[in-house]
Amino acid sequence: MNAIVNQEGCISCGLCVSTCPEVFAFDEDGVAIANGQLSDSNYAAAESARMACPVAVIDIVD
Template sequence: MKAIVNQEGCISCGLCVSTCPEVFAFDEDGVAIANGQMDDANYAVVESARNACPVEVIDIVED
């Protein structure tokens, strides 16, 4: 599984990055990206980041 951020809708609030820095980061433009691999150990935290996103631009999909 992996997380995907719809960068066009991202408002750069940073909730995903602060919730799960192992998977989410900011790119050079200050927009969130998913740069880490999800696994069973961090799935719940990534799901929390997705649920915390105020603009709902994070998806969790199969590889």
């Protein structure tokens, strides 16, 4: 599974980065990006970040 961030809608609030820094980070423009595949150890945190996103721009896909 992978996490995907729709960068056009990202407001750079940082909730995803603080909730799951193993998966989410900021790019050079300060917009959130997702780094690689999810694992058993970080899936729950990534899902929490997805649900907490105030603009709902995070998806988790196969």
